Amino acid sequence: MKFARFSANGKISLGVLDKGTIREIDGDIFGEWNYTGNEFYKDQVRFLAPLKPNQIIGIGANYVAQVEDLPEELPDIPVFFLKPISSVIGPDEKIVIPNEISQVKFESELAVVIGKEVKNVPESDVLDYVFGYTVGNDVTAPQFFHPNGHWTIGKSFDTFTPLGPVIETDLDPHQIRVEARLNGVEKQNSGTELMIVPLRKMVSYLTYVMTLQPGDVILTGSPLGAEMVDAEDSIECEIKEIGTLKNTFIHERAIENIR
Numbered sequence: 001m002k003f004a005r006f007s008a009n010g011k012i013s014l015g016v017l018d019k020g021t022i023r024e025i026d027g028d029i030f031g032e033w034n035y036t037g038n039e040f041y042k043d044q045v046r047f048l049a050p051l052k053p054n055q056i057i058g059i060g061a062n063y064v065a066q067v068e069d070l071p072e073e074l075p076d077i078p079v080f081f082l083k084p085i086s087s088v089i090g091p092d093e094k095i096v097i098p099n100e101i102s103q104v105k106f107e108s109e110l111a112v113v114i115g116k117e118v119k120n121v122p123e124s125d126v127l128d129y130v131f132g133y134t135v136g137n138d139v140t141a142p143q144f145f146h147p148n149g150h151w152t153i154g155k156s157f158d159t160f161t162p163l164g165p166v167i168e169t170d171l172d173p174h175q176i177r178v179e180a181r182l183n184g185v186e187k188q189n190s191g192t193e194l195m196i197v198p199l200r201k202m203v204s205y206l207t208y209v210m211t212l213q214p215g216d217v218i219l220t221g222s223p224l225g226a227e228m229v230d231a232e233d234s235i236e237c238e239i240k241e242i243g244t245l246k247n248t249f250i251h252e253r254a255i256e257n258i259r
Contacts, residue, residue, distance in 0.1 A: 002166040002243075003029050003132065005090075006045040015040070017166055029167075030115050030131060030214040049090035049163040050134055051113065054215035056083040056161060058109075058138055059202055060151065062221025063194050071196060078197045078205060081151045083138075083219075087161040094250045095235075096159045101143050103230055104160075104249065107222035108180035108188050108237035111136035112203065113167050114216040121207045123200040129212070130203070132169035135245040136219045137162040137237045163217070165243040173199050178223050181236045190223030197221075 002017040015022040022040045027033030060079040097104050115131025144154035180188035231251040238244040
């Protein structure tokens with residue numbers, strides 16, 4: 001199923017996308033829900049970020065160029081970081097480049113959406129606690145990385161976590177490709193078999209550190225090919241089985257001039 005969050009007729013709703021039609025639902029996508037009977041065509045609605053995350057956790061530097069480059073031993077402590085929920089936007093919204101800099105970096109990623117509370121789960125059982133998957137763009141301003149390696153500020157600006165367009169629940173995360181096109185030119189295209197820390201292992205590891213809750217989003221890392229971009233550039237992050245997450249970049253100064 002493809003779960004969507006959308007705006008239509010001045011109202012924000014949840015729905016299930018079936019081909020070109022969205023069937024509105026009422027309730028909790030992680031629990032009990034029902035169809036309302038209302039239906040919309042895709043071109044009648046504005047897609048929003050498919051959920052309001054409980055929290056966002058990312059992993060850094062998690063892809064290699066080819067299978068032969070995968071390390072024989074995985075890191076004892078993977079590089080994780082948190083992103084604020086205030087950084088979330090949806091498809092077709094503007095990514096704002098802060099005043100202090102002229103460029104930011106896109107990072108197309110598979111995003112895992114947790115569906116059940118989970119603590120201390122072995123790798124073999126991880127997928128039992130995953131609700132579904134969406135496309136994420138872990139926008140980054142490396143100019144704000146701390147010299148000692150702290151990434152928080154560079155990951156945390158408003159608009160720095162586009163998500164969407166839907167949450168796909170019927171997906172094999174081990175059989176997909178993560179892609180990105182900058183102004184129509186392909187920049188990223190890698191299968192998830194190139195992850196250094198595999199999906200099951202990273203989620204399992206996190207559950208031994210913290211209790212994960214329904215609505216938590218885990219960004220699983222970005223393939224090689226991400227690069228710095230400018231205002232007015234357009235980025236399309238795509239996982240074909242989920243859809244395309246398209247956003248354009250704008251400089252904060254341009255917004256201030258409009259105001």
